[in-house]
Amino acid sequence: MKLRTRLLTAVSALPLLAQQTVAPTGELVGRARGEDYLGYNLVQSFETGYRFAGIDGNRGKYRSDVNYRNGIRLLGSNLTMHSQDGQGRYFDELVISTQGLGNDPYQSSLLRVQKNKLYRYDLLWRLNDYYNPALPVAGGLHLMNTERRLQDHDLILLPQGRFQLKAGYARVTQDGPALSTFNLDGARGDEFPLFADVRRLRSEIRLGGDFNLFGAKISILRAWESFREDTRRLRDTPHPGANLDDLVTLDRFRADEPYHGTTPLWRGNVRFEKKHFAVHGRATYSGGRRNFLLDEAAQGVSRFGFNRQTLVFGNARRPVTAGDFNLTLFPRARLTVVNHAAVHSTRIDGDSFYRQLDNGTLAGELVSFRFLGLRTVSNATDVNVQAAKTLSFFTGYRWSNRMFRSGDGLGFPGTDLDRQAYEQENTLHTGMAGVRWRPLKPLTVVLDGEVARADRPFTPISERNLHGLGARVQYKQQSLLLSAAYKQMYNFNAVTVSAHSARSRNYFYDASWAPRDWFAFDASYARLHLDTVTGLQFFVAARLVEGQRSLYISNIHAGNLGVRVAVRKRIDLYGGYAMTQDTGDGRAIPSDTREAVASLLNRAQTFPLRFHSPLARVSLRLHPKLRWNAGWQLYRYKEDFKLVVPSQDYRAHTGYTSLSWSF
Amino acid sequence: MRGVLILACAGLSLWASPGGEYVGSNVCRACHPDVWLNSYKNPHYKSLTAGDLAVEKTGCEGCHGAGQAHVEARGGKTSIPNAFSLxxxxxxxxxxxxxxxxxxxxxxxxxxxxxxxxxxxxxxxxxxxxxxxxxxxxxxxxxxxxxxxxxxxxxxxxxxxxxxxxxxxxxxxxxxxxxxxxxxxxxxxxxxxxxxxxxxxxxxxxxxxxxxxGPFTFEHSPVRIEGCETCHAPHGAMNARLLRRPVVFTLCLECHNGTGNFGRQGDGIQLQSASHSMADPRYQQCTACHLRIHGSHSDSRFLR
Incomplete structure (x- = not known):
């Protein structure tokens, strides 16, 4: 009995560690063992309360980062039912779990119901209330205030049988108001803010089955993915535009861009295993197709003094074929060799018919065409050897060859398009090796390294000459876990003018300790360093500026601390602190210069800021089946250099009070 | 008394088990009630209720191996064929x-x-x-x-x-x-x-x-070729929209510098237009005009 109590207490203490949002409450209510009823065991709990938030400073930034607001919530609920003999009439297991229902910005529900040997059904539903003014991106003109809802259903019939049937349905919607921009007449024109009504829907239907044939396990999946976007962008009041030096004005604007398409998909998978080897092959084919129409009407004065109506229509296709083949050999118990070969092909092409009318006069129709083809062949071999009981090695070599072809075409309908075609090919070789050592039973040491070379990378910032090193030490003894890790990745991609160097170094330390059922402690610290230098060329006042460099330095310190103390099994106290701080390169004030180009680049070299969040919570057991909870959490965001105007700093006191009960 | 019970259970199971060395999960239950207590909530319990699996594939011994030696030794991890902690x-x-x-x-x-x-x-x-x-x-x-x-x-x-x-x-x-x-x-x-x-x-x-x-008629090639991580940090970032830089123009210009043999055409990724004066704040927010930066159906420069 004492062992059982200890076991259940240990299980209940675990979720309290490292909690980064103050609610829902981690402490359990009711009997962890649950209640027995009609051959089932029931465990359930509900937490209802009021969440509050007081915000000083930039409310838009708070909503972007945190977004908890006032109101009554079903902060969390859990219900599990298990058949005690595994022979329930309609189901053997039922799990329902919810979080944040009511009006939290982050809501989720989970349902699992299954009957042994007959069926298993899983549902996951989630909602994300997304608000983002994105001030540094487009000066706040690309604000989004949308809700994304995701649901995924999975049904398996005969889950333990030799022949299984699978069906699934997924649906993602994104709806809500947003701001957008519109450029009229290109660089010498003007930009105007617009209102956008975002309406997007993606759905996916999956049908398939698994079966055994001649000792091989075969899976077949047929799926259909569809997407439709019916976002409308609108402006119904005159606006002078962002460029005050020109004469372009916009009185009214409307753009409808219905964009619908489907992607039918096949996936086949076969697995065959014997004593000394295993084979796993997979092939997928998806044939994406989208039809689109852009109907855009702009009234006002353009650079050429016209109203403008633009109609663009056409389609785009993207068949994607991929195949993977794994051969795993285990010639000896201590040796594993895995070879993975993959081939992938993507072809993207489409026609875009462009028709423009100015003041009701047909100005012309153009056909644009573009093709992008991508073919990748890769092979990876990994060898894993256990040299001794406490020592093992692994090594691997990966080779990848990629070819991409592209083509453009432009012309008038009915005539031959002026086509241009390009072809590029590049190859990457990677070698990696590592060692694992267990000098003591609770102590693990892992060291690894990687070197990669590419001959013709696609972009100036792609991997070309890459070195990676990693080390991890972990000590795990009963209730104590200590770990430390280091990871560095250096990439150099230099050509004559564009010398790119990116160096990242990550350090991580963690300690978790739960010596008693009434005390638990968890702390972690990570330092994420990144410095990059990239050669730049750009224009200032129609003059090409050469030999400039984009320098970016980031030194992020991220720490988490959580302590839980239970007082006489009646009161649970939790205190935590999370901080993320970018100290930049150490400079106290932004570099300033009167020289326009230097000023432009200096102010984006580093972006020091602080994001701190202490939290505290108390949970009081009023009755074995009833608890009262209250918590407070502060979010404090402060930028050391004011990169954008208005200031994005804020301070928000959030909290909640709730009752958790079980019946 | 406990030992007698164990031996009695073991004897019964051995009699019923064709393999001889498999004793059945009920024997384990006698000494491991804490594990057995909630075992019906464990997905592995299905192997016991299935009723059509061989004894070496069901219950405790399905994972831990035959338990006869463990019973005869009256416990101890070393007598379990598959003691996972060892x-x-x-x-x-x-x-x-x-x-x-x-x-x-x-x-x-x-x-x-x-x-x-x-x-x-x-x-x-x-x-x-x-x-x-x-x-x-x-x-x-x-x-x-x-x-x-x-x-x-x-x-x-x-x-x-x-x-x-x-x-x-x-x-x-x-x-x-x-x-x-x-x-x-x-x-x-x-x-x-x-x-x-x-x-x-x-x-x-x-x-x-x-x-x-997509698919888009005009794909922004790196999105497809190099992936979203080229511009975004998918886990989290100090910068808006999970971007890898605090401002947009450095992110764009680091690739669009017109040098080397990079890009779709192998002669450098297209340098920005001479009409874009980077000293003018109007040109520093690239995506304010190049709105469809992930891909566009209508415009090869991603303007609409």
Whole structure:
């Protein structure tokens, strides 16, 4: 009995560690063992309360980062039912779990119901209330205030049988108001803010089955993915535009861009295993197709003094074929060799018919065409050897060859398009090796390294000459876990003018300790360093500026601390602190210069800021089946250099009070 | 008295068990009531209720091996053929894969970064004491399992801009397959990072961000060729829209500098237009005009 109590207490203490949002409450209510009823065991709990938030400073930034607001919530609920003999009439297991229902910005529900040997059904539903003014991106003109809802259903019939049937349905919607921009007449024109009504829907239907044939396990999946976007962008009041030096004005604007398409998909998978080897092959084919129409009407004065109506229509296709083949050999118990070969092909092409009318006069129709083809062949071999009981090695070599072809075409309908075609090919070789050592039973040491070379990378910032090193030490003894890790990745991609160097170094330390059922402690610290230098060329006042460099330095310190103390099994106290701080390169004030180009680049070299969040919570057991909870959490965001105007700093006191009960 | 009970149960089971050395789960129950207590909630309990599996594939001995020696020795870990706390990681993996190797999601488990680092099944799953609602995870929340080793990722999800993992609306397994993954179809097929591709073998980002998926008549090539990570830090960032730089123009200009043999045409990625004076703030927010930067149906410069 004492062992059982200890076991259940240990299980209940675990979720309290490292909690980064103050609610829902981690402490359990009711009997962890649950209640027995009609051959089932029931465990359930509900937490209802009021969440509050007081915000000083930039409310838009708070909503972007945190977004908890006032109101009554079903902060969390859990219900599990298990058949005690595994022979329930309609189901053997039922799990329902919810979080944040009511009006939290982050809501989720989970349902699992299954009957042994007959069926298993899983549902996951989630909602994300997304608000983002994105001030540094487009000066706040690309604000989004949308809700994304995701649901995924999975049904398996005969889950333990030799022949299984699978069906699934997924649906993602994104709806809500947003701001957008519109450029009229290109660089010498003007930009105007617009209102956008975002309406997007993606759905996916999956049908398939698994079966055994001649000792091989075969899976077949047929799926259909569809997407439709019916976002409308609108402006119904005159606006002078962002460029005050020109004469372009916009009185009214409307753009409808219905964009619908489907992607039918096949996936086949076969697995065959014997004593000394295993084979796993997979092939997928998806044939994406989208039809689109852009109907855009702009009234006002353009650079050429016209109203403008633009109609663009056409389609785009993207068949994607991929195949993977794994051969795993285990010639000896201590040796594993895995070879993975993959081939992938993507072809993207489409026609875009462009028709423009100015003041009701047909100005012309153009056909644009573009093709992008991508073919990748890769092979990876990994060898894993256990040299001794406490020592093992692994090594691997990966080779990848990629070819991409592209083509453009432009012309008038009915005539031959002026086509241009390009072809590029590049190859990457990677070698990696590592060692694992267990000098003591609770102590693990892992060291690894990687070197990669590419001959013709696609972009100036792609991997070309890459070195990676990693080390991890972990000590795990009963209730104590200590770990430390280091990871560095250096990439150099230099050509004559564009010398790119990116160096990242990550350090991580963690300690978790739960010596008693009434005390638990968890702390972690990570330092994420990144410095990059990239050669730049750009224009200032129609003059090409050469030999400039984009320098970016980031030194992020991220720490988490959580302590839980239970007082006489009646009161649970939790205190935590999370901080993320970018100290930049150490400079106290932004570099300033009167020289326009230097000023432009200096102010984006580093972006020091602080994001701190202490939290505290108390949970009081009023009755074995009833608890009262209250918590407070502060979010404090402060930028050391004011990169954008208005200031994005804020301070928000959030909290909640709730009752958790079980019946 | 307890010893007599054990021996009596053992005798009964041996009589009923064709293998002789398998004693049956009921014998284990006598000395391990704490494990047995909640065993019907464990997915492995199905093997007992199925009724059509061989004794060596069901119940306690399905994983731990024949229990006769353990019973005769009156307990002790060393007498258990498969005592997981004493087994080397490779053997733990092989034991679990005896039943769990058939699933497509575990096709790459032998070459996954986790296996190479000796993180095998029991590193993340707790078979007897799982506080999780599904998948027998060792922690109540999936993220806590991952944070145990990936502290740098925990730091990224604590940044101002992030996917809502700590808030519970996004899970690590939405994008990653901890059991290993196939070669990605982007970034030269290298470093899969346990990323779980979407159904059509594309980057998992498009499962939710379907509007960025295309196909577009005018694709922004690096999105398809190098992947979303070229411009975005998918876990979290100090910068808006998970961008890798605090301002947009440096992000764009680092590639669009017109040098080298980079890009689609192999003669450098197109330099910005001479009409764009970067000293003018109007040109510093590139995406204010190049709105459809992920791809466009209507304009090769992504203006509409």
């Amino acid at each position: 087994m080397p990681p490779g053997r733990i993996l092989d034991t679990c894969l005896t039943c769990h190797s058939q699933d497509l999601s575990r096709a790459n488990v032998k070459r996954s970064a986790h296996t190479l680092a000796d993180v095998v099944c029991t590193g993340c799953h707790s078979i007897h004491q799982s506080p999780a609602r599904r998948f027998l995870l060792a922690r109540a929340e999936q993220r806590e399992v991952c944070y145990g080793c990936h502290g740098n990722v925990r730091g990224q999800f604590s940044m101002p801009f992030k996917h809502r993992v700590n808030e519970g609306v996004v899970q690590c397994a939405d994008c990653h397959n901890p059991h290993g993954s196939f070669a990605p179809t982007w970034r030269m097929s290298q470093r899969p990072r346990l990323v779980d591709p979407a159904l059509g073998n594309e980057t998992p980002c498009v499962r939710c961000h379907a509007d960025k998926r």
